[in-house]
Amino acid sequence: MPGFDLVSRPWLPAQLSDGTAAKLSLNEVFTRAADIRRLVGDLPTQEFALMRLLLAILHDAVDGPEDIDAWQELSESPQPLAAVGPYLDRHRERFDLLHPAQPFMQVAGLRTQKDEVASLNRLVADVPNGDPFFTMRQPGVETLSFAEAARWLVHAHAFDTSGIKSGAVGDPRVKGGKGYPQGVGWAGNLGGVFAEGDSLQQTLLLNLVASDASGFTVDKDDRPAWRRDQCGPHMQDDLTSRPTGPRDLYTWQSRRIRLHHDDRAVHGVVLCYGDPLPVHNSHQREPMSGWRRSIPQEKKLKEPRVYMPRGHDPARSAWRSLDALLTSRTEEQTTQGTEPARYLRAGVLKWIAELTHERLLPRDLLIRPRLIGAVYGTQQSVIDEVVDDSIALSVVLLHERDPKHAQAAISAVEDSTKAVRALGDLAADLARTAGRPTEAPSDTARDLGFGLLDGPYRKWIVTLDGSHDPLAARTAWQRTTYRIIRNAASDLLAADADATGWLDSAKSERVFHARLSKALPLRHHTPPDAATPGEQAHPIKETVR
Incomplete structure (x- = not known):
């Protein structure tokens, strides 16, 4: 043989x-x-x-x-x-x-x-x-x-x-x-x-x-x-x-x-x-x-x-x-x-x-x-x-x-998790106000939030290459996260308003913004370096293909 x-x-x-x-x-x-x-x-x-x-x-x-x-x-x-x-x-x-x-x-x-x-x-x-x-x-x-x-x-x-x-x-x-x-x-x-x-x-x-x-x-x-x-x-x-x-x-x-x-x-x-x-x-x-x-x-x-x-x-x-x-x-x-x-x-x-x-x-x-x-x-x-x-x-x-760069990367994941949790809580609040079950809308909103942040985070993390202040990088990420999650929340609120009316969702919206601001406190921080890594104008290093 x-x-x-x-x-x-x-x-x-x-x-x-x-x-x-x-x-x-x-x-x-x-x-x-x-x-x-x-x-x-x-x-x-x-x-x-x-x-x-x-x-x-x-x-x-x-x-x-x-x-x-x-x-x-x-x-x-x-x-x-x-x-x-x-x-x-x-x-x-x-x-x-x-x-x-x-x-x-x-x-x-x-x-x-x-x-x-x-x-x-x-x-x-x-x-x-x-x-x-x-x-x-x-x-x-x-x-x-x-x-x-x-x-x-x-x-x-x-x-x-x-x-x-x-x-x-x-x-x-x-x-x-x-x-x-x-x-x-x-x-x-x-x-x-x-x-x-x-x-x-x-x-x-x-x-x-x-x-x-x-x-x-x-x-x-x-x-x-x-x-x-x-x-x-x-x-x-x-x-x-x-x-x-x-x-x-x-x-x-x-x-x-x-x-x-x-x-x-x-x-x-x-x-x-x-x-x-x-x-x-x-x-x-x-x-x-x-x-x-x-x-x-x-x-x-x-x-x-x-x-x-x-x-x-x-x-x-x-x-x-x-x-x-x-x-x-x-x-x-x-x-x-x-x-x-x-x-x-x-x-x-x-x-x-x-x-x-x-x-x-x-x-x-x-x-x-x-x-x-x-x-x-x-x-x-x-x-x-x-x-x-x-x-x-x-x-x-x-x-x-x-470890300061690694800590910034891990902290940015924690920031993302808190922001997505706020989005999930908003979906649950809107469902509760309308008399609907809350678990499924909350889970769907969180999945959406993580999905929206996936690509931007992968682009942001390659800027943590040791050439920039990690605090400035994390500040830039919190701003990016705030913008993405806030826009996602606006879509949820608009969809809910079409079904129940704006007045029913106003309180939920106020609570959401308070939670999101608490989750992302660094977004108001002014970084010492004007060329903050992670901003949209910042060039992204070519990643491993």
Whole structure:
């Protein structure tokens, strides 16, 4: 049976810098990384899983980087990814998707007691379980090309659902031929975060966290899956001493999988549980997620400090969750006292802050933190939603030792929230006066308010590049917010007047203006710099495309 060599065969969809699309091999992705804009997965979660695969390869190819000096030397070299080509050649055999004994990220000979082979719907995450509407694969997946199967294989290890699965012969955990719930794939637990640059090469370097980075722990023997013994159907024997670091985590074998194929395509799969991994307190090993302190888990586990991944809320845009990306005032205050921090931001962003502090990145460099994650439902047995959002911002906002710009950005989000709340309260007051239920009008008005502020905030935040006074920038944002929310309120009042008359809404209007003025007190402030950032006449720096 012919093989499918992922090193030389095209299987990774990419968007090139000129906007065109291409399907590339692993070798081509690293060779052409400076001319590639980004990978393009079948789902955003697939892009996240593939990005982690590329990072694991790069970490292993350069054996580190060990420290910030090694990272600087690598980033300043003419060909920073040059070590990857020879590395892939050395390990080419383990990157064969169809290898008879060591297939890539699979278990050769994996089988169930009855030799059942499941539909590829088990592997492909964009096929709704029991609901084939709004999918191009109706009613299911009959075959996959080898390239597409390889992408979904990587995705399954990262984001596969929980629930009852096939029981593999040779796995002592199997009962009655079934594998009972063990949780989702490792990345499915995370509120995934990575920093996106102008090119794939810049993206890989920005997220290549050094082994000695602050708050990060990497063992000397950290290795990816293809440099470990081939998995069998049972759990691996050395899990008590793992994960060893990012190379191990980025390629964690959370499932045991075998693709069934002929010489043309994949037509079935055996998918079983693999290596479990406790979620709590993995923040020193896992840099691509934010973390939150969990007091209930501290009581349950009887540990003094427990951090869990901080997932993404599908109802909140990235800019409204900015405190999860930047150093918040709450985090600074609690870390200086006896209480542990309530939240920890993602290690990749702390690493970029360290690079900025050491002046290895220009303070006005624009990056785009990408927020990607899966939201599971029904006992984690299905994926309900996929979160994918981003926001362009200057790296100066990540600077831990100079937090005033980050505080201005976070405070501006709080200003926006208060102003939108005033708009929602106005809608509720108008509904109450008319004798209607208040909840739906209030929610609709708040959604409208945040929607109207979304684009302007994203344009405003790129002006926080360290070249202007952050107080002046926040003042400009409060003025912008006041104008937008006041205009939205005028529309609500006009619509209400048509239905009930102006006199009924006059009191509600007075109360609204008082609330809005209280929410945005800086709008009357006169900034010392006439060229206030964020005003309409202020030029907007070109953001990361």
